[in-house]
Amino acid sequence: MTREQSRAHTRERLLAAARSVFARHGFHGASVDEIAAQAGFSTGALYSNFDGKEDLFLVLMEREIDEHAREIAQAVRARASIAERATGGARQWMTMIDREPDLLLLFMEFWAYGVRDPQVRPKVAERFAQMRRVITQLIADGVREFELELELPAEQLALAIDALADGIARQKLADPQAVPDELMGNVLALLFSAATRPAAGTGTRSAR
Amino acid sequence: MTREQSRAHTRERLLAAARSVFARHGFHGASVDEIAAQAGFSTGALYSNFDGKEDLFLVLMEREIDEHAREIAQAVRARASIAERATGGARQWMTMIDREPDLLLLFMEFWAYGVRDPQVRPKVAERFAQMRRVITQLIADGVREFELELELPAEQLALAIDALADGIARQKLADPQAVPDELMGNVLALLFSAATRPAAGTGTRSAR
DNA sequence: AGAATCGGATAATGAACGTTATCGAAATAG
DNA sequence: CTATTTCGATAACGTTCATTATCCGATTCT
Numbered sequence: 001m002t003r004e005q006s007r008a009h010t011r012e013r014l015l016a017a018a019r020s021v022f023a024r025h026g027f028h029g030a031s032v033d034e035i036a037a038q039a040g041f042s043t044g045a046l047y048s049n050f051d052g053k054e055d056l057f058l059v060l061m062e063r064e065i066d067e068h069a070r071e072i073a074q075a076v077r078a079r080a081s082i083a084e085r086a087t088g089g090a091r092q093w094m095t096m097i098d099r100e101p102d103l104l105l106l107f108m109e110f111w112a113y114g115v116r117d118p119q120v121r122p123k124v125a126e127r128f129a130q131m132r133r134v135i136t137q138l139i140a141d142g143v144r145e146f147e148l149e150l151e152l153p154a155e156q157l158a159l160a161i162d163a164l165a166d167g168i169a170r171q172k173l174a175d176p177q178a179v180p181d182e183l184m185g186n187v188l189a190l191l192f193s194a195a196t197r198p199a200a201g202t203g204t205r206s207a208r
Numbered sequence: 209m210t211r212e213q214s215r216a217h218t219r220e221r222l223l224a225a226a227r228s229v230f231a232r233h234g235f236h237g238a239s240v241d242e243i244a245a246q247a248g249f250s251t252g253a254l255y256s257n258f259d260g261k262e263d264l265f266l267v268l269m270e271r272e273i274d275e276h277a278r279e280i281a282q283a284v285r286a287r288a289s290i291a292e293r294a295t296g297g298a299r300q301w302m303t304m305i306d307r308e309p310d311l312l313l314l315f316m317e318f319w320a321y322g323v324r325d326p327q328v329r330p331k332v333a334e335r336f337a338q339m340r341r342v343i344t345q346l347i348a349d350g351v352r353e354f355e356l357e358l359e360l361p362a363e364q365l366a367l368a369i370d371a372l373a374d375g376i377a378r379q380k381l382a383d384p385q386a387v388p389d390e391l392m393g394n395v396l397a398l399l400f401s402a403a404t405r406p407a408a409g410t411g412t413r414s415a416r
Numbered sequence: 417a418g419a420a421t422c423g424g425a426t427a428a429t430g431a432a433c434g435t436t437a438t439c440g441a442a443a444t445a446g
Numbered sequence: 447c448t449a450t451t452t453c454g455a456t457a458a459c460g461t462t463c464a465t466t467a468t469c470c471g472a473t474t475c476t
Binding site: 108194 | 233237317319324329333336340364367371375386388401
Binding site for chain 3: 002006031032033043044047052053
């Protein structure tokens, strides 16, 4: 194994261990010793491959967030009507909360940590912006496809939806019983019914 | 000064210092040394008055959350129409984010910390439940007062509103420019317009 | 009876302890 | 010989504990 491959391999092992340990204990609760041990290395190796606990955490988060953003976008795009897209996306989100609560908790810690640190804050903001862009695009697609008009700029609607998703996740993580599974879908449906109207005088005037 | 008064006084001073230091550095970033020093005591005094850093933090949070819940409820109750109540509450929330971002950050840390700890989790859940009850009551009042019917149980609508508020706060804390001040009010207005309809056949049939 | 004093309890101190993240010099592998 | 990993040292942190200072209630003395 070449040096480069070897190094990449230890990085990978460290990241995998970090994912597991961080998920179990949270950012502050996790110890670099445990991470390094679980990866089968010493802590020095960790510091040789990363700038420290914080850097390791940030790299890991970057990766995980990317993956989840892709998943959500995919789940939404697969649906047909705008109503189905909303409920489909909502359902996907709720199951994600159920399936990987640890990871969501980590995202929240990443946020709390990043907002305080001037170095990290832009990265957190960019993550939100990225998610907003994805949702905005989905809304724009739906609007064009189904010939609708919006009461609110798509970006703002997207922000609200993202905010709603976050807030619901927070409540469900604190008390799973308090949040019915269909709630998010229902609210989204209501929101869309109020925020959209048929476009006036365009293309195939379907209804009216 | 009597013994009891003296003790209450140091507790108060410690709590005030804790509020300041926690706000500045966050829960994990704050050191008990700094808190004790700022209060003008030794760390031992802190441990004599509280069970430790965690206990101090929890007591402080309990207090602050109570206060904020009162403020919000007051801001909503003061308004006349249901639309004004929504926008009034939303405005109050947005200014609160602007005015005390540090405190909101602390709430988030309190949440992240509490969700992991089996001892603290019920307390966090109870805080959410309390806020839901307040909002539910406000909705119920509005519905009765303006003779409306709901498309969704008031509790669920309340949960969604709370979630939305939380999520918007998170985004605004990460990037204040990304969140227009009127957004929350607008979305609430849309949500209410979709979630309510005039009650059929009750009392003074105003319109229709 | 009123004032002074004593004893037990309580509050606060500050030094000590174990744990943690971090770093640099040595050792090892490519 | 260079790059990567190891090992030991260090400083900071939360927490504990023996010690000191302080207060309150009861007892004693005038």
